[in-house]
Amino acid sequence: MAVSIFGRLFRSTRSICAPITSIICFALLLTFLFILYQPTVGPGSRIQRIGWQSWETIGEATPTVLQNPLPIDPGSISSNATGNIPPEVDWWDVDEATDNLDSVSASLPLDVWAPLLPHDTGLTEIAIAHCFIPASMTEVCNPDTTPEDDAIKGTWVRVERDINKKSGIWYLYLYYRRSRRLDVPLISDIRLLSNGDESELPRGETWKKVPTSIRDGVLGSKSLFLWYKLGPALRDLSQSDRSNLITELDILFGESRPWPGFEKIETPIVPSKPPRIDPVWLTYRRGVKPVPKAKPLHFSHNGTFKVMQIADLHYSTSEGKCRDTDHTPCKNGDTETQSLLSKMLDTDKPDFIVFTGDQLNGQGTSWDARSVIAKFALEVTDRKIPWAAIFGNHDDEVDMNRADQMKLLQALPYSLASAGPSNVSGVGNYVLKVYSADASKTQLLTLYMVDSHAYSKGVIDWFGIFKPTEYDWLKPSQIQWFLDESAAINPILRPFQPDQGRDLGGVWTKRQGAPPAEDEAQRLAKPNGMMFFHIPIPESYLSPDIDPITNKPLDVGSDYDEDGSAKKNGGFFEKALMQAMESDDSQIPEVKIVGNGHSHVTDNCRRVAGIWLCFGGGGSYSGYGRVGFDRRFRYFDISDYGETIRTYKRTESGEVVDDMILAGKGAPPFTGSVEQ
Ligand SMILES: *[C@@H]1O[C@H](CO)[C@@H](O)[C@H](O)[C@H]1NC(C)=O
Numbered sequence: 001m002a003v004s005i006f007g008r009l010f011r012s013t014r015s016i017c018a019p020i021t022s023i024i025c026f027a028l029l030l031t032f033l034f035i036l037y038q039p040t041v042g043p044g045s046r047i048q049r050i051g052w053q054s055w056e057t058i059g060e061a062t063p064t065v066l067q068n069p070l071p072i073d074p075g076s077i078s079s080n081a082t083g084n085i086p087p088e089v090d091w092w093d094v095d096e097a098t099d100n101l102d103s104v105s106a107s108l109p110l111d112v113w114a115p116l117l118p119h120d121t122g123l124t125e126i127a128i129a130h131c132f133i134p135a136s137m138t139e140v141c142n143p144d145t146t147p148e149d150d151a152i153k154g155t156w157v158r159v160e161r162d163i164n165k166k167s168g169i170w171y172l173y174l175y176y177r178r179s180r181r182l183d184v185p186l187i188s189d190i191r192l193l194s195n196g197d198e199s200e201l202p203r204g205e206t207w208k209k210v211p212t213s214i215r216d217g218v219l220g221s222k223s224l225f226l227w228y229k230l231g232p233a234l235r236d237l238s239q240s241d242r243s244n245l246i247t248e249l250d251i252l253f254g255e256s257r258p259w260p261g262f263e264k265i266e267t268p269i270v271p272s273k274p275p276r277i278d279p280v281w282l283t284y285r286r287g288v289k290p291v292p293k294a295k296p297l298h299f300s301h302n303g304t305f306k307v308m309q310i311a312d313l314h315y316s317t318s319e320g321k322c323r324d325t326d327h328t329p330c331k332n333g334d335t336e337t338q339s340l341l342s343k344m345l346d347t348d349k350p351d352f353i354v355f356t357g358d359q360l361n362g363q364g365t366s367w368d369a370r371s372v373i374a375k376f377a378l379e380v381t382d383r384k385i386p387w388a389a390i391f392g393n394h395d396d397e398v399d400m401n402r403a404d405q406m407k408l409l410q411a412l413p414y415s416l417a418s419a420g421p422s423n424v425s426g427v428g429n430y431v432l433k434v435y436s437a438d439a440s441k442t443q444l445l446t447l448y449m450v451d452s453h454a455y456s457k458g459v460i461d462w463f464g465i466f467k468p469t470e471y472d473w474l475k476p477s478q479i480q481w482f483l484d485e486s487a488a489i490n491p492i493l494r495p496f497q498p499d500q501g502r503d504l505g506g507v508w509t510k511r512q513g514a515p516p517a518e519d520e521a522q523r524l525a526k527p528n529g530m531m532f533f534h535i536p537i538p539e540s541y542l543s544p545d546i547d548p549i550t551n552k553p554l555d556v557g558s559d560y561d562e563d564g565s566a567k568k569n570g571g572f573f574e575k576a577l578m579q580a581m582e583s584d585d586s587q588i589p590e591v592k593i594v595g596n597g598h599s600h601v602t603d604n605c606r607r608v609a610g611i612w613l614c615f616g617g618g619g620s621y622s623g624y625g626r627v628g629f630d631r632r633f634r635y636f637d638i639s640d641y642g643e644t645i646r647t648y649k650r651t652e653s654g655e656v657v658d659d660m661i662l663a664g665k666g667a668p669p670f671t672g673s674v675e676q
């Protein structure tokens with residue numbers, strides 16, 4: 001009797017088991033929706049949704065980075081780099097050593113998906129396989145293979161992109177094999193075809209069909225199959241055919257352009273159905289397309305350098321929504337912002353762009369960081385303008401951590417972004433130096449980029465989930481890093497007098513300094529510094545300095561947002577900015593201006609203890625804003641070889657507002673005596 005009761009109990013437990021799993025899942029979902037995914041007040045008392053990141057574990061595989069760059073063949077270095085440069089060629093146009101791509105590619109690993117690497121090795125086979133768990137945790141979903149196939153065609157490489165990320169009922173991955181063997185046929189073309197469309201394939205060629213549909217797991221969609229053309233083996237290919245081989249595959253989400261160097265197959269894997277379903281595309285690279293690099297930053301010959309700050313783009317994987325604007329029509333926030341940016345760039349022609357964080361919207365909508373990073377800088381890179389970026393609090397909120405995003409940022413054209421030292425808190429603490437145009441290549445301006453992190457409470461802190469979100473602060477290691485970097489900068493003779501060696505026919509003799517104009521004696525001091533980070537420091541809200549001439553507070557612009565700084569003050573202003581002076585015997589801080597983003601309807605510049613604390617003002621229709629407060633971008637127009645820093649903002653209507661001089665001749669005087 002007892003046995004049969006237990007037996008029945010056991011059977012009923014078994015039948016209950018599956019429902020229990022779904023109940024647990026449902027409970028987790030509820031916990032997520034109502035507790036973790038709490039709408040919280042962001043800067044400016046607007047409701048912002050934060051959360052998600054602890055639930056999205058699907059990230060980029062860490063691409064293998066070449067640890068030891070190959071030794072450069074001395075013969076490949078242009079003799080012009082060291083020898084006689086014609087006088088009309090500027091120093092930044094002199095080619096540096098050219099990398100030998102062939103030898104780089106020969107040393108790249110064949111068994112990991114690393115689409116940023118310049119791999120020119122051809123593919124031999126493609127497969128598609130689904131998985132019930134994220135495949136990064138397991139190999140069990142890999143397609144079948146044999147040791148012979150592994151040896152001849154190469155081992156399976158998983159493209160670490162879940163094709164079904166948003167649309168399917170299970171995970172779906174592309175796999176390929178690649179081989180350096182000379183005798184295996186390589187893939188030279190790919191197509192996506194529905195059943196019955198095979199007749200479109202050119203006759204007389206070898207086309208293979210991947211048996212699993214690339215829409216496997218997307219309910220209610222017609223099957224779509226990947227076909228690939230197996231061409232001749234490497235030994236039978238001409239050089240131009242080799243550079244036309246398919247060398248990499250990737251998946252693109254949304255309507256953005258493919259990653260640089262990639263092309264997309266025009267048949268979507270998942271067609272777009274606005275506003276709910278974003279399209280999914282298969283993209284591929286032929287050969288290796290080196291990404292154009294930025295030239296070293298430099299002033300013009302007449303001593304000008306113009307910086308544009310692009311703050312808080314808040315782009316999404318889809319085309320984004322317009323928020324808080326009376327701009328009409330405004331269909332898609334991201335697309336509309338791109339066209340505003342393109343007008344700005346063509347009007348103001350900046351020499352350098354700094355993206356000051358929140359390029360990605362987070363908040364659930366930038367769910368494929370890679371696809372959003374592929375598009376946010378397009379207007380800038382299409383114009384070949386060098387740029388840098390730092391992170392805001394939203395960039396890594398949904399998908400992909402800061403370190404992996406930084407690798408992508410660095411791989412974009414004309415990027416000067418950098419992760420910075422690993423022993424300094426955050427990702428993206430780095431220094432950019434701007435040099436003179438003359439052959440003396442003197443550093444005339446220092447740009448410090450600092451990572452202001454994201455949240456200290458409310459998102460990751462599980463024990464603090466019932467407290468409101470708090471922003472993170474700048475850490476002691478960042479203070480130390482800044483002081484070290486600042487101490488390492490060599491003083492120059494200021495105001496700088498350009499070397500006129502060029503007029504002497506290419507002989508680089510440094511002129512013994514032009515006699516300084518009567519009113520400006522030269523002094524030895526560090527060049528002016530500017531610093532950018534996303535979240536403002538609490539000092540941005542202190543009472544401003546008083547202009548000794550006009551007796552008015554030095555605070556220009558609007559501050560509709562409430563205090564957006566961290567509640568905790570890490571002491572960055574006192575212990576870092578106020579400690580680094582232009583020179584040992586000077587009371588004038590080296591960093592004249594701090595540029596922040598974060599607060600979209602605050603765009604003021606306020607001078608506190610001699611340092612201008614400026615906000616960019618929101619420029620994106622996709623970020624929150626305020627009807628009646630036009631979208632805008634801030635510029636820093638630097639002249640007199642770095643001495644004079646002027647700032648202004650241009651609004652979406654094209655108007656220039658709050659034009660003023662922050663440093664140099666015409667700026668409100670600051671002698672170093674702080675009366676607070
Ligand atoms: C050096 O520059 C000259 C003139 O620009 C050019 O003709 C020559 O090919 C260059 N030499 C090398 C080795 O690049």
Ligand SMILES: *[C@@H]1O[C@H](CO)[C@@H](O)[C@H](O)[C@H]1NC(C)=O
Pocket residue numbers: 300301302303304
């Ligand atoms: C300085 O040079 C820039 C670009 O080289 C040019 O646009 C600008 O008009 C020049 N300014 C003066 C005052 O010559």
Ligand SMILES: *[C@@H]1O[C@H](CO)[C@@H](O)[C@H](O)[C@H]1NC(C)=O
Pocket residue numbers: 421423424477478480481484
């Ligand atoms: C980081 O490491 C470098 C090199 O070891 C060292 O010089 C520097 O002081 C360290 N910085 C901090 C903030 O610990």
